[in-house]
Amino acid sequence: MQDDVRPALHEFVVKVNEPVAQDTYRLLIEAPELARTIAAGQFMNLQVPGDASHILRIPLSFSCADAAAGTVELVYAVVGEGTARLAAMAPGQRSTLTGPSGTGWRVPEQPGRVLLVAGGVGLPPVIAAARMLAAAGVGFDAVVGARDAAHLYERGVDELRGMAPDQLCDCARRVLVTTDDGSAGIRGFVTQAVEPLLAERTYVQLMACGPAPMLRGVAELADAAQLPCQVSLERLMGCGFGACSCCNVELAAGGYALCCQDGPVFDAKEVVL
Ligand SMILES: Cc1cc2nc3c(=O)[nH]c(=O)nc-3n(C[C@H](O)[C@H](O)[C@H](O)COP(=O)(O)OP(=O)(O)OC[C@H]3O[C@@H](n4cnc5c(N)ncnc54)[C@H](O)[C@@H]3O)c2cc1C
Ligand code: FES
The missing domain is CATH 2.40.30.10 (Translation factors)
Structure with missing residues:
Protein backbone atom coordinates (compact mmCIF):
# COMPACT_ATOMS: atom_id res chain seq x y z
CA MET A 1 0.00 0.00 0.00
CA GLY A 102 -5.60 12.27 0.36
CA THR A 103 -2.73 11.81 2.76
CA GLY A 104 -2.99 9.10 5.40
CA TRP A 105 -1.49 8.17 8.77
CA ARG A 106 2.26 8.03 9.27
CA VAL A 107 4.00 5.37 11.40
CA PRO A 108 5.86 7.27 14.17
CA GLU A 109 9.61 7.41 13.61
CA GLN A 110 10.52 6.90 17.27
CA PRO A 111 9.99 3.41 18.78
CA GLY A 112 7.25 3.02 21.38
CA ARG A 113 3.52 2.63 21.89
CA VAL A 114 0.84 4.77 20.20
CA LEU A 115 -2.49 5.77 21.77
CA LEU A 116 -5.33 5.56 19.23
CA VAL A 117 -8.52 7.52 19.91
CA ALA A 118 -11.77 7.15 17.96
CA GLY A 119 -15.15 8.83 18.32
CA GLY A 120 -18.29 7.63 16.52
CA VAL A 121 -17.62 6.85 12.85
CA GLY A 122 -14.07 8.05 13.38
CA LEU A 123 -13.48 4.40 14.25
CA PRO A 124 -12.95 2.97 10.68
CA PRO A 125 -9.78 4.97 9.88
CA VAL A 126 -8.51 4.26 13.41
CA ILE A 127 -8.92 0.52 12.78
CA ALA A 128 -6.90 1.00 9.56
CA ALA A 129 -4.26 2.85 11.62
CA ALA A 130 -4.14 -0.05 14.10
CA ARG A 131 -3.61 -2.53 11.26
CA MET A 132 -0.82 -0.34 9.87
CA LEU A 133 0.89 -0.14 13.29
CA ALA A 134 0.47 -3.88 13.96
CA ALA A 135 2.03 -4.66 10.55
CA ALA A 136 4.96 -2.37 11.42
CA GLY A 137 5.40 -4.06 14.82
CA VAL A 138 4.33 -0.92 16.70
CA GLY A 139 2.28 -1.39 19.87
CA PHE A 140 -0.90 0.52 20.59
CA ASP A 141 -3.66 1.08 23.11
CA ALA A 142 -7.04 2.47 22.03
CA VAL A 143 -9.96 4.45 23.38
CA VAL A 144 -13.23 4.15 21.44
CA GLY A 145 -16.09 6.51 22.19
CA ALA A 146 -19.73 6.28 21.11
CA ARG A 147 -22.96 8.11 21.92
CA ASP A 148 -24.41 4.98 23.57
CA ALA A 149 -24.18 1.17 23.43
CA ALA A 150 -26.59 0.99 20.47
CA HIS A 151 -24.32 3.19 18.31
CA LEU A 152 -21.09 1.38 19.27
CA TYR A 153 -19.48 -0.61 16.44
CA GLU A 154 -18.59 -3.50 18.75
CA ARG A 155 -17.05 -5.64 16.02
CA GLY A 156 -14.50 -2.86 15.47
CA VAL A 157 -13.63 -2.82 19.19
CA ASP A 158 -13.19 -6.62 19.08
CA GLU A 159 -10.89 -6.25 16.07
CA LEU A 160 -8.68 -3.79 17.95
CA ARG A 161 -8.54 -6.19 20.90
CA GLY A 162 -7.79 -9.19 18.67
CA MET A 163 -5.01 -7.77 16.51
CA ALA A 164 -1.52 -9.31 16.79
CA PRO A 165 0.04 -8.58 20.20
CA ASP A 166 2.72 -5.93 20.46
CA GLN A 167 6.11 -7.26 19.46
CA LEU A 168 8.14 -4.65 21.31
CA CYS A 169 6.17 -4.65 24.54
CA ASP A 170 5.30 -7.42 26.98
CA CYS A 171 2.42 -5.50 28.62
CA ALA A 172 -1.18 -6.20 27.61
CA ARG A 173 -2.96 -3.93 25.15
CA ARG A 174 -5.70 -1.74 26.62
CA VAL A 175 -8.78 -1.06 24.52
CA LEU A 176 -11.23 1.09 26.48
CA VAL A 177 -14.79 2.03 25.50
CA THR A 178 -16.59 5.17 26.60
CA THR A 179 -20.22 6.14 26.01
CA ASP A 180 -21.84 9.50 26.69
CA ASP A 181 -24.61 7.86 28.74
CA GLY A 182 -22.61 5.03 30.35
CA SER A 183 -24.64 2.30 28.61
CA ALA A 184 -21.33 0.60 27.63
CA GLY A 185 -17.85 0.99 29.09
CA ILE A 186 -16.86 4.14 30.98
CA ARG A 187 -19.48 6.90 31.24
CA GLY A 188 -18.28 10.13 29.62
CA PHE A 189 -16.25 11.40 26.67
CA VAL A 190 -13.10 9.72 25.33
CA THR A 191 -10.94 12.39 26.95
CA GLN A 192 -11.96 11.04 30.39
CA ALA A 193 -10.31 7.72 29.49
CA VAL A 194 -7.39 9.26 27.57
CA GLU A 195 -6.21 11.48 30.45
CA PRO A 196 -5.58 8.66 33.00
CA LEU A 197 -3.98 6.46 30.32
CA LEU A 198 -1.53 9.25 29.47
CA ALA A 199 -0.66 9.56 33.17
CA GLU A 200 -0.25 5.81 33.64
CA ARG A 201 1.42 4.50 30.47
CA THR A 202 4.18 5.73 28.16
CA TYR A 203 3.30 6.69 24.60
CA VAL A 204 5.29 8.22 21.75
CA GLN A 205 2.30 9.64 19.90
CA LEU A 206 -1.50 9.91 19.66
CA MET A 207 -3.60 9.33 16.53
CA ALA A 208 -7.24 10.43 16.62
CA CYS A 209 -10.35 10.63 14.44
CA GLY A 210 -13.78 11.82 15.50
CA PRO A 211 -15.94 14.92 15.92
CA ALA A 212 -14.16 18.31 16.07
CA PRO A 213 -14.72 18.94 19.82
CA MET A 214 -13.27 15.49 20.58
CA LEU A 215 -10.20 16.19 18.43
CA ARG A 216 -9.66 19.54 20.18
CA GLY A 217 -9.81 17.82 23.59
CA VAL A 218 -7.46 15.01 22.56
CA ALA A 219 -4.98 17.44 20.97
CA GLU A 220 -4.96 19.54 24.17
CA LEU A 221 -4.18 16.45 26.27
CA ALA A 222 -1.41 15.43 23.82
CA ASP A 223 0.03 18.94 23.99
CA ALA A 224 0.00 18.91 27.81
CA ALA A 225 1.82 15.57 27.74
CA GLN A 226 4.25 16.97 25.10
CA LEU A 227 3.36 14.23 22.63
CA PRO A 228 2.85 14.56 18.87
CA CYS A 229 -0.71 13.96 17.72
CA GLN A 230 -2.02 13.10 14.26
CA VAL A 231 -5.68 13.97 13.65
CA SER A 232 -7.92 12.86 10.79
CA LEU A 233 -10.33 15.67 9.87
CA GLU A 234 -13.68 15.74 8.07
CA ARG A 235 -14.83 18.52 5.79
CA LEU A 236 -17.71 18.91 3.38
CA MET A 237 -16.22 17.97 0.03
CA GLY A 238 -17.09 18.86 -3.54
CA CYS A 239 -14.64 17.39 -6.03
CA GLY A 240 -12.53 15.33 -3.58
CA PHE A 241 -9.31 15.87 -5.56
CA GLY A 242 -8.14 19.47 -5.11
CA ALA A 243 -10.11 21.34 -7.78
CA CYS A 244 -12.89 23.21 -5.92
CA SER A 245 -11.25 24.55 -2.69
CA CYS A 246 -14.37 23.83 -0.62
CA CYS A 247 -12.60 21.61 1.92
CA ASN A 248 -10.30 24.25 3.44
CA VAL A 249 -8.53 23.55 6.71
CA GLU A 250 -7.15 26.61 8.53
CA LEU A 251 -3.43 26.32 9.28
CA ALA A 252 -1.98 27.46 12.63
CA ALA A 253 0.80 29.32 10.79
CA GLY A 254 -1.75 31.15 8.59
CA GLY A 255 -3.34 30.22 5.29
CA TYR A 256 -5.26 27.10 4.40
CA ALA A 257 -4.64 23.49 3.35
CA LEU A 258 -6.99 21.21 1.41
CA CYS A 259 -8.49 18.40 3.49
CA CYS A 260 -8.90 16.21 0.39
CA GLN A 261 -5.24 16.42 -0.66
CA ASP A 262 -3.05 17.61 2.21
CA GLY A 263 -5.24 15.63 4.67
CA PRO A 264 -7.48 14.22 5.95
CA VAL A 265 -4.61 13.36 8.37
CA PHE A 266 -2.74 16.38 9.74
CA ASP A 267 -0.32 17.06 12.56
CA ALA A 268 -2.61 18.54 15.25
CA LYS A 269 -0.16 21.39 15.89
CA GLU A 270 -0.25 22.50 12.24
CA VAL A 271 -4.02 23.07 12.03
CA VAL A 272 -6.66 25.15 13.82
CA LEU A 273 -8.98 22.56 15.36
C1 LIG B 1 -12.24 12.25 4.44
C2 LIG B 1 -13.59 11.86 4.98
C3 LIG B 1 -13.77 10.57 5.46
C4 LIG B 1 -15.02 10.20 5.98
N1 LIG B 1 -15.16 8.91 6.43
C5 LIG B 1 -16.33 8.53 6.94
C6 LIG B 1 -16.51 7.19 7.41
O1 LIG B 1 -15.58 6.36 7.38
N2 LIG B 1 -17.72 6.85 7.90
C7 LIG B 1 -18.77 7.75 7.95
O2 LIG B 1 -19.84 7.40 8.42
N3 LIG B 1 -18.64 9.02 7.49
C8 LIG B 1 -17.45 9.43 6.98
N4 LIG B 1 -17.33 10.71 6.47
C9 LIG B 1 -18.51 11.61 6.50
C10 LIG B 1 -19.41 11.32 5.28
O3 LIG B 1 -18.72 11.73 4.11
C11 LIG B 1 -20.73 12.11 5.39
O4 LIG B 1 -21.45 11.66 6.52
C12 LIG B 1 -21.58 11.89 4.13
O5 LIG B 1 -20.97 12.55 3.04
C13 LIG B 1 -22.97 12.46 4.34
O6 LIG B 1 -23.67 12.33 3.10
P1 LIG B 1 -25.27 12.36 3.05
O7 LIG B 1 -25.68 12.68 1.65
O8 LIG B 1 -25.84 11.14 3.66
O9 LIG B 1 -25.63 13.52 4.02
P2 LIG B 1 -26.02 15.07 3.72
O10 LIG B 1 -27.51 15.03 3.44
O11 LIG B 1 -25.14 15.58 2.65
O12 LIG B 1 -25.70 15.66 5.07
C14 LIG B 1 -26.25 15.17 6.32
C15 LIG B 1 -25.44 15.77 7.46
O13 LIG B 1 -24.08 15.32 7.43
C16 LIG B 1 -23.17 16.42 7.31
N5 LIG B 1 -22.09 16.07 6.36
C17 LIG B 1 -22.23 15.84 5.05
N6 LIG B 1 -21.04 15.58 4.48
C18 LIG B 1 -20.13 15.64 5.47
C19 LIG B 1 -18.71 15.50 5.52
N7 LIG B 1 -17.96 15.25 4.43
N8 LIG B 1 -18.11 15.64 6.72
C20 LIG B 1 -18.83 15.91 7.82
N9 LIG B 1 -20.17 16.07 7.84
C21 LIG B 1 -20.80 15.95 6.68
C22 LIG B 1 -24.02 17.57 6.79
O14 LIG B 1 -23.50 18.82 7.17
C23 LIG B 1 -25.36 17.29 7.42
O15 LIG B 1 -25.40 17.76 8.75
C24 LIG B 1 -16.10 11.12 5.98
C25 LIG B 1 -15.92 12.42 5.50
C26 LIG B 1 -14.68 12.79 5.00
C27 LIG B 1 -14.47 14.17 4.49
S1 FES C 1 -13.04 18.76 -2.14
FE1 FES C 1 -12.57 20.00 -3.87
S2 FES C 1 -10.63 20.84 -3.31
FE2 FES C 1 -11.06 19.45 -1.69
Whole structure:
Protein backbone atom coordinates (compact mmCIF):
# COMPACT_ATOMS: atom_id res chain seq x y z
CA MET A 1 0.00 0.00 0.00
CA GLN A 2 1.27 3.48 -0.82
CA ASP A 3 -0.10 6.99 -0.45
CA ASP A 4 1.66 8.56 -3.45
CA VAL A 5 -0.73 6.86 -5.91
CA ARG A 6 -2.95 9.41 -7.70
CA PRO A 7 -6.72 8.99 -7.34
CA ALA A 8 -8.28 7.11 -10.24
CA LEU A 9 -11.78 6.04 -11.22
CA HIS A 10 -12.58 2.45 -10.18
CA GLU A 11 -15.66 0.30 -10.58
CA PHE A 12 -16.76 -1.49 -7.41
CA VAL A 13 -19.18 -4.30 -6.64
CA VAL A 14 -21.04 -4.52 -3.33
CA LYS A 15 -20.27 -7.81 -1.57
CA VAL A 16 -21.84 -7.12 1.84
CA ASN A 17 -23.86 -4.13 3.10
CA GLU A 18 -25.15 -4.90 6.58
CA PRO A 19 -26.31 -3.00 9.68
CA VAL A 20 -23.75 -3.30 12.49
CA ALA A 21 -25.04 -0.72 15.00
CA GLN A 22 -27.84 1.83 15.15
CA ASP A 23 -27.82 3.83 11.86
CA THR A 24 -24.43 2.29 11.08
CA TYR A 25 -23.53 -0.08 8.23
CA ARG A 26 -20.56 -2.20 7.25
CA LEU A 27 -19.92 -2.17 3.51
CA LEU A 28 -17.57 -4.65 1.88
CA ILE A 29 -16.75 -3.83 -1.74
CA GLU A 30 -14.76 -5.62 -4.38
CA ALA A 31 -12.31 -3.15 -5.91
CA PRO A 32 -9.03 -5.00 -6.49
CA GLU A 33 -6.80 -2.12 -7.66
CA LEU A 34 -7.98 0.15 -4.84
CA ALA A 35 -7.43 -2.65 -2.29
CA ARG A 36 -3.82 -2.93 -3.52
CA THR A 37 -3.02 0.77 -3.49
CA ILE A 38 -4.97 2.53 -0.71
CA ALA A 39 -3.00 3.38 2.48
CA ALA A 40 -4.31 3.65 6.04
CA GLY A 41 -6.00 7.01 6.65
CA GLN A 42 -6.68 7.71 2.97
CA PHE A 43 -10.27 7.80 1.72
CA MET A 44 -12.39 7.28 -1.40
CA ASN A 45 -15.31 9.11 -3.01
CA LEU A 46 -18.25 6.85 -3.78
CA GLN A 47 -20.91 7.45 -6.39
CA VAL A 48 -24.24 6.15 -5.10
CA PRO A 49 -26.72 5.34 -7.86
CA GLY A 50 -30.36 6.31 -7.72
CA ASP A 51 -30.65 10.09 -8.01
CA ALA A 52 -29.28 12.00 -11.01
CA SER A 53 -29.78 15.32 -9.17
CA HIS A 54 -27.32 14.25 -6.46
CA ILE A 55 -24.02 14.58 -8.32
CA LEU A 56 -21.54 14.80 -5.45
CA ARG A 57 -19.73 11.64 -4.44
CA ILE A 58 -19.61 10.60 -0.76
CA PRO A 59 -16.17 10.72 0.89
CA LEU A 60 -15.60 7.69 3.13
CA SER A 61 -12.59 6.26 4.93
CA PHE A 62 -11.97 2.54 5.17
CA SER A 63 -11.17 0.13 7.98
CA CYS A 64 -9.52 -2.73 6.09
CA ALA A 65 -8.07 -3.18 2.60
CA ASP A 66 -7.37 -6.81 1.72
CA ALA A 67 -5.09 -6.84 -1.31
CA ALA A 68 -5.22 -10.66 -1.63
CA ALA A 69 -9.04 -10.78 -1.64
CA GLY A 70 -9.35 -7.54 -3.67
CA THR A 71 -11.82 -6.14 -1.11
CA VAL A 72 -12.13 -2.96 0.95
CA GLU A 73 -14.23 -2.66 4.13
CA LEU A 74 -15.98 0.60 5.06
CA VAL A 75 -18.18 1.48 8.03
CA TYR A 76 -20.55 4.41 7.65
CA ALA A 77 -23.33 6.20 9.50
CA VAL A 78 -26.59 7.01 7.73
CA VAL A 79 -26.89 10.78 8.27
CA GLY A 80 -28.61 12.08 5.14
CA GLU A 81 -29.88 11.36 1.68
CA GLY A 82 -26.66 10.01 0.12
CA THR A 83 -25.78 7.61 2.92
CA ALA A 84 -29.44 6.45 3.07
CA ARG A 85 -29.22 5.50 -0.62
CA LEU A 86 -25.87 3.82 0.03
CA ALA A 87 -27.52 1.72 2.76
CA ALA A 88 -30.06 0.56 0.18
CA MET A 89 -27.39 -0.85 -2.18
CA ALA A 90 -27.65 -4.64 -2.40
CA PRO A 91 -24.92 -7.26 -2.88
CA GLY A 92 -24.05 -7.53 -6.57
CA GLN A 93 -24.87 -3.87 -7.31
CA ARG A 94 -22.12 -1.90 -9.06
CA SER A 95 -21.05 1.70 -9.05
CA THR A 96 -17.85 3.77 -9.26
CA LEU A 97 -15.53 5.48 -6.84
CA THR A 98 -12.44 7.66 -7.05
CA GLY A 99 -9.42 6.94 -4.90
CA PRO A 100 -7.08 6.44 -3.18
CA SER A 101 -7.51 10.05 -2.03
CA GLY A 102 -5.60 12.27 0.36
CA THR A 103 -2.73 11.81 2.76
CA GLY A 104 -2.99 9.10 5.40
CA TRP A 105 -1.49 8.17 8.77
CA ARG A 106 2.26 8.03 9.27
CA VAL A 107 4.00 5.37 11.40
CA PRO A 108 5.86 7.27 14.17
CA GLU A 109 9.61 7.41 13.61
CA GLN A 110 10.52 6.90 17.27
CA PRO A 111 9.99 3.41 18.78
CA GLY A 112 7.25 3.02 21.38
CA ARG A 113 3.52 2.63 21.89
CA VAL A 114 0.84 4.77 20.20
CA LEU A 115 -2.49 5.77 21.77
CA LEU A 116 -5.33 5.56 19.23
CA VAL A 117 -8.52 7.52 19.91
CA ALA A 118 -11.77 7.15 17.96
CA GLY A 119 -15.15 8.83 18.32
CA GLY A 120 -18.29 7.63 16.52
CA VAL A 121 -17.62 6.85 12.85
CA GLY A 122 -14.07 8.05 13.38
CA LEU A 123 -13.48 4.40 14.25
CA PRO A 124 -12.95 2.97 10.68
CA PRO A 125 -9.78 4.97 9.88
CA VAL A 126 -8.51 4.26 13.41
CA ILE A 127 -8.92 0.52 12.78
CA ALA A 128 -6.90 1.00 9.56
CA ALA A 129 -4.26 2.85 11.62
CA ALA A 130 -4.14 -0.05 14.10
CA ARG A 131 -3.61 -2.53 11.26
CA MET A 132 -0.82 -0.34 9.87
CA LEU A 133 0.89 -0.14 13.29
CA ALA A 134 0.47 -3.88 13.96
CA ALA A 135 2.03 -4.66 10.55
CA ALA A 136 4.96 -2.37 11.42
CA GLY A 137 5.40 -4.06 14.82
CA VAL A 138 4.33 -0.92 16.70
CA GLY A 139 2.28 -1.39 19.87
CA PHE A 140 -0.90 0.52 20.59
CA ASP A 141 -3.66 1.08 23.11
CA ALA A 142 -7.04 2.47 22.03
CA VAL A 143 -9.96 4.45 23.38
CA VAL A 144 -13.23 4.15 21.44
CA GLY A 145 -16.09 6.51 22.19
CA ALA A 146 -19.73 6.28 21.11
CA ARG A 147 -22.96 8.11 21.92
CA ASP A 148 -24.41 4.98 23.57
CA ALA A 149 -24.18 1.17 23.43
CA ALA A 150 -26.59 0.99 20.47
CA HIS A 151 -24.32 3.19 18.31
CA LEU A 152 -21.09 1.38 19.27
CA TYR A 153 -19.48 -0.61 16.44
CA GLU A 154 -18.59 -3.50 18.75
CA ARG A 155 -17.05 -5.64 16.02
CA GLY A 156 -14.50 -2.86 15.47
CA VAL A 157 -13.63 -2.82 19.19
CA ASP A 158 -13.19 -6.62 19.08
CA GLU A 159 -10.89 -6.25 16.07
CA LEU A 160 -8.68 -3.79 17.95
CA ARG A 161 -8.54 -6.19 20.90
CA GLY A 162 -7.79 -9.19 18.67
CA MET A 163 -5.01 -7.77 16.51
CA ALA A 164 -1.52 -9.31 16.79
CA PRO A 165 0.04 -8.58 20.20
CA ASP A 166 2.72 -5.93 20.46
CA GLN A 167 6.11 -7.26 19.46
CA LEU A 168 8.14 -4.65 21.31
CA CYS A 169 6.17 -4.65 24.54
CA ASP A 170 5.30 -7.42 26.98
CA CYS A 171 2.42 -5.50 28.62
CA ALA A 172 -1.18 -6.20 27.61
CA ARG A 173 -2.96 -3.93 25.15
CA ARG A 174 -5.70 -1.74 26.62
CA VAL A 175 -8.78 -1.06 24.52
CA LEU A 176 -11.23 1.09 26.48
CA VAL A 177 -14.79 2.03 25.50
CA THR A 178 -16.59 5.17 26.60
CA THR A 179 -20.22 6.14 26.01
CA ASP A 180 -21.84 9.50 26.69
CA ASP A 181 -24.61 7.86 28.74
CA GLY A 182 -22.61 5.03 30.35
CA SER A 183 -24.64 2.30 28.61
CA ALA A 184 -21.33 0.60 27.63
CA GLY A 185 -17.85 0.99 29.09
CA ILE A 186 -16.86 4.14 30.98
CA ARG A 187 -19.48 6.90 31.24
CA GLY A 188 -18.28 10.13 29.62
CA PHE A 189 -16.25 11.40 26.67
CA VAL A 190 -13.10 9.72 25.33
CA THR A 191 -10.94 12.39 26.95
CA GLN A 192 -11.96 11.04 30.39
CA ALA A 193 -10.31 7.72 29.49
CA VAL A 194 -7.39 9.26 27.57
CA GLU A 195 -6.21 11.48 30.45
CA PRO A 196 -5.58 8.66 33.00
CA LEU A 197 -3.98 6.46 30.32
CA LEU A 198 -1.53 9.25 29.47
CA ALA A 199 -0.66 9.56 33.17
CA GLU A 200 -0.25 5.81 33.64
CA ARG A 201 1.42 4.50 30.47
CA THR A 202 4.18 5.73 28.16
CA TYR A 203 3.30 6.69 24.60
CA VAL A 204 5.29 8.22 21.75
CA GLN A 205 2.30 9.64 19.90
CA LEU A 206 -1.50 9.91 19.66
CA MET A 207 -3.60 9.33 16.53
CA ALA A 208 -7.24 10.43 16.62
CA CYS A 209 -10.35 10.63 14.44
CA GLY A 210 -13.78 11.82 15.50
CA PRO A 211 -15.94 14.92 15.92
CA ALA A 212 -14.16 18.31 16.07
CA PRO A 213 -14.72 18.94 19.82
CA MET A 214 -13.27 15.49 20.58
CA LEU A 215 -10.20 16.19 18.43
CA ARG A 216 -9.66 19.54 20.18
CA GLY A 217 -9.81 17.82 23.59
CA VAL A 218 -7.46 15.01 22.56
CA ALA A 219 -4.98 17.44 20.97
CA GLU A 220 -4.96 19.54 24.17
CA LEU A 221 -4.18 16.45 26.27
CA ALA A 222 -1.41 15.43 23.82
CA ASP A 223 0.03 18.94 23.99
CA ALA A 224 0.00 18.91 27.81
CA ALA A 225 1.82 15.57 27.74
CA GLN A 226 4.25 16.97 25.10
CA LEU A 227 3.36 14.23 22.63
CA PRO A 228 2.85 14.56 18.87
CA CYS A 229 -0.71 13.96 17.72
CA GLN A 230 -2.02 13.10 14.26
CA VAL A 231 -5.68 13.97 13.65
CA SER A 232 -7.92 12.86 10.79
CA LEU A 233 -10.33 15.67 9.87
CA GLU A 234 -13.68 15.74 8.07
CA ARG A 235 -14.83 18.52 5.79
CA LEU A 236 -17.71 18.91 3.38
CA MET A 237 -16.22 17.97 0.03
CA GLY A 238 -17.09 18.86 -3.54
CA CYS A 239 -14.64 17.39 -6.03
CA GLY A 240 -12.53 15.33 -3.58
CA PHE A 241 -9.31 15.87 -5.56
CA GLY A 242 -8.14 19.47 -5.11
CA ALA A 243 -10.11 21.34 -7.78
CA CYS A 244 -12.89 23.21 -5.92
CA SER A 245 -11.25 24.55 -2.69
CA CYS A 246 -14.37 23.83 -0.62
CA CYS A 247 -12.60 21.61 1.92
CA ASN A 248 -10.30 24.25 3.44
CA VAL A 249 -8.53 23.55 6.71
CA GLU A 250 -7.15 26.61 8.53
CA LEU A 251 -3.43 26.32 9.28
CA ALA A 252 -1.98 27.46 12.63
CA ALA A 253 0.80 29.32 10.79
CA GLY A 254 -1.75 31.15 8.59
CA GLY A 255 -3.34 30.22 5.29
CA TYR A 256 -5.26 27.10 4.40
CA ALA A 257 -4.64 23.49 3.35
CA LEU A 258 -6.99 21.21 1.41
CA CYS A 259 -8.49 18.40 3.49
CA CYS A 260 -8.90 16.21 0.39
CA GLN A 261 -5.24 16.42 -0.66
CA ASP A 262 -3.05 17.61 2.21
CA GLY A 263 -5.24 15.63 4.67
CA PRO A 264 -7.48 14.22 5.95
CA VAL A 265 -4.61 13.36 8.37
CA PHE A 266 -2.74 16.38 9.74
CA ASP A 267 -0.32 17.06 12.56
CA ALA A 268 -2.61 18.54 15.25
CA LYS A 269 -0.16 21.39 15.89
CA GLU A 270 -0.25 22.50 12.24
CA VAL A 271 -4.02 23.07 12.03
CA VAL A 272 -6.66 25.15 13.82
CA LEU A 273 -8.98 22.56 15.36
C1 LIG B 1 -12.24 12.25 4.44
C2 LIG B 1 -13.59 11.86 4.98
C3 LIG B 1 -13.77 10.57 5.46
C4 LIG B 1 -15.02 10.20 5.98
N1 LIG B 1 -15.16 8.91 6.43
C5 LIG B 1 -16.33 8.53 6.94
C6 LIG B 1 -16.51 7.19 7.41
O1 LIG B 1 -15.58 6.36 7.38
N2 LIG B 1 -17.72 6.85 7.90
C7 LIG B 1 -18.77 7.75 7.95
O2 LIG B 1 -19.84 7.40 8.42
N3 LIG B 1 -18.64 9.02 7.49
C8 LIG B 1 -17.45 9.43 6.98
N4 LIG B 1 -17.33 10.71 6.47
C9 LIG B 1 -18.51 11.61 6.50
C10 LIG B 1 -19.41 11.32 5.28
O3 LIG B 1 -18.72 11.73 4.11
C11 LIG B 1 -20.73 12.11 5.39
O4 LIG B 1 -21.45 11.66 6.52
C12 LIG B 1 -21.58 11.89 4.13
O5 LIG B 1 -20.97 12.55 3.04
C13 LIG B 1 -22.97 12.46 4.34
O6 LIG B 1 -23.67 12.33 3.10
P1 LIG B 1 -25.27 12.36 3.05
O7 LIG B 1 -25.68 12.68 1.65
O8 LIG B 1 -25.84 11.14 3.66
O9 LIG B 1 -25.63 13.52 4.02
P2 LIG B 1 -26.02 15.07 3.72
O10 LIG B 1 -27.51 15.03 3.44
O11 LIG B 1 -25.14 15.58 2.65
O12 LIG B 1 -25.70 15.66 5.07
C14 LIG B 1 -26.25 15.17 6.32
C15 LIG B 1 -25.44 15.77 7.46
O13 LIG B 1 -24.08 15.32 7.43
C16 LIG B 1 -23.17 16.42 7.31
N5 LIG B 1 -22.09 16.07 6.36
C17 LIG B 1 -22.23 15.84 5.05
N6 LIG B 1 -21.04 15.58 4.48
C18 LIG B 1 -20.13 15.64 5.47
C19 LIG B 1 -18.71 15.50 5.52
N7 LIG B 1 -17.96 15.25 4.43
N8 LIG B 1 -18.11 15.64 6.72
C20 LIG B 1 -18.83 15.91 7.82
N9 LIG B 1 -20.17 16.07 7.84
C21 LIG B 1 -20.80 15.95 6.68
C22 LIG B 1 -24.02 17.57 6.79
O14 LIG B 1 -23.50 18.82 7.17
C23 LIG B 1 -25.36 17.29 7.42
O15 LIG B 1 -25.40 17.76 8.75
C24 LIG B 1 -16.10 11.12 5.98
C25 LIG B 1 -15.92 12.42 5.50
C26 LIG B 1 -14.68 12.79 5.00
C27 LIG B 1 -14.47 14.17 4.49
S1 FES C 1 -13.04 18.76 -2.14
FE1 FES C 1 -12.57 20.00 -3.87
S2 FES C 1 -10.63 20.84 -3.31
FE2 FES C 1 -11.06 19.45 -1.69
